[in-house]
Amino acid sequence: MTDISVLEGMLNTLCPMHVILSKTGHIEHAGPALNKLLPQDNLIGMRFLELLQVKRPNIGPSMEDLRGTGGMKLHLKLRCPPCTEMKGVLVPLPEDAGFGPPGGAVVNLSFGISVIDAVRDFSLTSADFAATDLTVEMLYLVEAKSAAMAESHKLNMRLQGAKIAAEEQAFTDTLTGLKNRRAMDHIMERLVQSEQDFALMNLDLDFFKAVNDNMGHAAGDHVLQHVARLMVDEIRGNDTVIRTGGDEFVLIFNNLSDRKILAEIAGRLIAKLEHPIPFNGQECKISASIGSTLSCDYKSPDIDRMMQDADVALYAAKDRGRGCHVIYDVGLWHIGQGEQTC
Amino acid sequence: MHGLINRIIERFVRDTYGRNVWAGIMQELDLGFTEFEPMLTYENELTVQLLDLIAVRLDKPLPDVLEDIGTYLVSHPNVKAVRRLLRFSGENFVEFLHSLDDLPARTKLAVSDLILPSLELREHGPNFYSVVIGAAPGGICGFGHVVTGLLRTMADDYGALVYLDYKGQRDGMEIVEVRLLETAFAEGRDFVLGARAG
Incomplete structure (x- = not known):
């Protein structure tokens, strides 16, 4: 039992949005950030495939099918609203006892490109991301670029207005206002x-x-x-x-x-x-x-x-x-x- | 000088002292325009002139004006994007201090041609730091005062209690001492990662 708590502790820090699955595909442990999606009590004991739909690759419903995806990039979707799209990767755990639930798996999850909506939908904070995760930097960049783009857009609008006014003047007879x-x-x-x-x-x-x-x-x-x-x-x-x-x-x-x-x-x-x-x-x-x-x-x-x-x-x-x-x-x-x- | 800097100075004067004060200053500068374009570049000399004139018009020492600009930059609702972007650097004030070294790079990431003086945090002991501000591009002096105003206001924002001391200028570098008296002195202002940019 000591082993599993060490593993959980490591994973909580390194990848706060992970789940450890039992041989039957039920969630035995969930990283702290997943609490934002569902309360811990509801998560533990839930079947992983009931929480998330595997959109790609196309696999069968069994735990064996899921374990077979080891190392592949998983495209997932939350089954309950707001049906957020997620990314994941699974590592099968050894069949013999010794390192986590035998025949189980560890799945690390992330929001991928949907993270911008997800931080809002689930009120995520920087504590929900690993210290090495670049998500917060990405959010910073998105916001900074939007602000810069907004300023750029305003400048373009002003220049456009000045251009139209200049053209109007160039095509207008100033005395009569008629075209020239x-x-x-x-x-x-x-x-x-x-x-x-x-x-x-x-x-x-x-x-x-x-x-x-x-x-x-x-x-x-x-x-x-x-x-x-x-x-x-x-x-x-x-x-x-x-x-x-x-x-x-x-x-x-x-x-x-x-x-x-x-x-x-x-x-x-x-x-x-x-x-x-x-x-x-x-x-x-x-x-x-x-x-x-x-x-x-x-x-x-x-x-x-x-x-x-x-x-x-x-x-x-x-x-x-x-x-x-x-x-x-x-x-x-x-x-x-x-x-x-x- | 990047237009964003002149624009911030303009917004500071207009939002704090009113349009008329700004109009008077621009009239005296006689540039042929009344507003700075944040996405254009202006002569460095112009920014120096502008700041000197503002100090005269407001009848305040230039360092005080600069510190007020630093405060304005992270507290006024009209420029709330800046405060939000700064809050992305850290969960608490200490993390924020530790991220100051990255600030010029972060700024560059947002606006690639906006070059800020280098910032370096030095740790002297528990809760005792100094921020070393490098030479400003274009020979603008006194950026350290802006940093002082900014740090003071960000400390409030995080709810930390700090004592700041501008130590002056040496070899083109400015030093601001930061003594952190309490990290969680007050509630601090709310910051949500996913809020819409204003």
Whole structure:
């Protein structure tokens, strides 16, 4: 009997989560850490395979089968909730009396990767692990890395926010808040890739130079801001207004292939832009010329070509006096015809 | 200097003395930003300037400020992760003292580019120790004061009663004497291995 108590004492220190099994596979002794899983009284006398299911390797239900796994890595699962997954290794004890229960076995258990939940589920403390066990160091590392990752994540979020703000600024005209020329290239590229119909409108303000010259730049800026608001109000949510230059704008209408609707929009825009704009007790009077083109008029829409054609239409519109809209037509290259609304 | 150190100094000032004090300090430093990023690196000189300015603004000797930072580091709820990570080093205060030698390595394991001065525990007799603090990287002086504040607060945390004495600096090394009067003087604060990190 002295022998067994020496063995138990050694094992309690070296591997606090061990069990000593009798020849019949019943638990004769359990290491102190196992008390956290089940009270000692319940453990002693319990069949090992009733406490834990051997998931791998696949073995039969007898103690002989269990002893046969000696030295192998056992994948185990607690049969009672919370059904924790465990790892284990078994050492068969000699058949003759002398060292532990004859024909029995020693099984050392550990939590493996489930240890993070297990310390919480079973309120484990560092006393439940052998002094040489690295589990507490691992828990430290998990917590330290999570804290470091959280800080890293916060930094990434802040950088991401700054990046979005910088991009927004780079693609936005600061005076009007409209998209700028740089943004236009991206939008056009997306448009062509989407293979959907769209209409392009080149819009130049008429008499804007006179406002700037006679009433000053403040009045000019005011007019541009007013005009920008007005155009944004006139378009639908997924359409775009771009300020490409001083008093030059490009409007893009998604899914638009109807010349009549395009002409109506242009007519409305011009009418609204011709309303006098009050500034410091005076009135700024402007108008707009518009040249437009529709992607559905092309076999394969090419952005550069369409922009060029919209420009031709715009010059045709200007030719006819101010406040006109012309939709591009191939004849415009020669004689300055085309559908128009003045 | 690692941004985490500047960030801790910042948190200490903000959590203890308020945002306005911090804003005033950053305004005077005129760096073009108001908060330190814990995951970036800053010039060492900046940390020295920052600490000197804080001492002036708070009208306190620098060693006292440093010791307060050590206390803050392991007691304020806003930085509770630090205290938890330190408690992983030992079951009781003596074990904690014995683990101090590992502290720079432990820190490196968590944040690989955070380099702390070396720490060495010397045992002179029963319950009589000294902690030798090596030269701080970047020529920051007075890390020993931070250690003093930290040890005092960790002793409270473990419920131990200690007497600490900062013995000063020699050859770039600082020495803090630790006399352990009682290991289980008070209850100490709770520590659970499996608690969620805050």
